[in-house]
Amino acid sequence: MTRLTAAQVAKGDELPATQVHVTRADLVRYAGASGDFNPIHWNQRFAEQVGLPGVIAHGMLTMALANRFVADWVGDPGAIVECGTKFTRPVPVPDDEQGALLEISGKVTDLSEDGTAKITVTVAFEGKSVLGRPVALVKLG
Amino acid sequence: MPLDQSFVGRSYAPTPAYEVGREKIREFAEAVGATSPLHRDPEAARAAGYPDVIAPPTFAVIISMSANSVIVDDPELGLDYSRVVHGEQTFVHHRPITAGDRLRAVAHVDDIKTRMGNDFLTVRAEISTESGEHVTTAIGLLVARGEDEGQ
Numbered sequence: 001m002t003r004l005t006a007a008q009v010a011k012g013d014e015l016p017a018t019q020v021h022v023t024r025a026d027l028v029r030y031a032g033a034s035g036d037f038n039p040i041h042w043n044q045r046f047a048e049q050v051g052l053p054g055v056i057a058h059g060m061l062t063m064a065l066a067n068r069f070v071a072d073w074v075g076d077p078g079a080i081v082e083c084g085t086k087f088t089r090p091v092p093v094p095d096d097e098q099g100a101l102l103e104i105s106g107k108v109t110d111l112s113e114d115g116t117a118k119i120t121v122t123v124a125f126e127g128k129s130v131l132g133r134p135v136a137l138v139k140l141g
Numbered sequence: 142m143p144l145d146q147s148f149v150g151r152s153y154a155p156t157p158a159y160e161v162g163r164e165k166i167r168e169f170a171e172a173v174g175a176t177s178p179l180h181r182d183p184e185a186a187r188a189a190g191y192p193d194v195i196a197p198p199t200f201a202v203i204i205s206m207s208a209n210s211v212i213v214d215d216p217e218l219g220l221d222y223s224r225v226v227h228g229e230q231t232f233v234h235h236r237p238i239t240a241g242d243r244l245r246a247v248a249h250v251d252d253i254k255t256r257m258g259n260d261f262l263t264v265r266a267e268i269s270t271e272s273g274e275h276v277t278t279a280i281g282l283l284v285a286r287g288e289d290e291g292q
Binding site: 033064 | 169189191198199206227280282
């Protein structure tokens with residue numbers, strides 16, 4: 001694994017966009033791995049009772065997918081020195097094989113002299129952003 | 142009733158140490174689809190300059206969520222967790238969380254605001270090794286929806 005260097009990156013560069021399917025099984029796996037067992041992420045009956053359209057993805061899973069996308073681009077997940085987002089729109093995950101389709105794209109929106117790149121990510125579901133201003137600061141090699 | 146402003150600035154006792162295991166990192170990486178060998182292969186991690194396999198950037202939520210539970214569950218604060226949604230999250234990593242780390246977290250209440258009947262609680266977990274090396278700062282915004290909100 002080699003980390004991208006500052007010489008290989010320019011402000012305005014687009015990261016190669018990707019698509020991720022999130023299924024109910026993925027939510028169960030994430031619940032177990034993270035310890036977040038809030039039933040809105042696995043129990044349809046409960047989710048509907050609290051006014052949601054159905055089971056929704058963990059915001060933290062969507063955030064993790066955004067950061068995986070950045071880590072894959074830079075070549076080293078340890079290069080991400082800061083990441084943050086707002087959770088603006090829930091992602092309902094239907095009870096089928098396809099799940100919810102997330103479209104993830106990103107752009108280098110700043111490059112500082114110390115070799116830190118700011119990546120602004122977009123995660124969209126059905127054409128609308130689900131995370132507010134997701135940003136990762138990446139220390140380039 | 143709005144949350145008590147006097148909680149702003151309060152911090153809590155450090156959590157017991159959480160020992161970061163290689164298999165837990167692998168499990169978390171699988172769950173978020175992170176395929177990097179740096180999460181799985183100690184040799185690959187060492188070749189990249191790390192002492193052992195490293196965790197994905199959002200792995201810290203396991204430790205910060207656990208640390209923040211003392212705030213969320215503090216009966217004096219009286220937060221109704223059934224009304225809480227996660228509004229924002231930020232992690233600042235001084236270095237990646239690494240297998241073998243024994244991490245403790247101190248939870249802080251940084252801010253409380255009430256707007257339109259909703260409470261906005263900013264919580265921060267400072268995550269350090271047992272020997273005091275600062276590893277990660279996790280800042281979360283919890284939003285408790287007001288009781289009058291009709292749906």
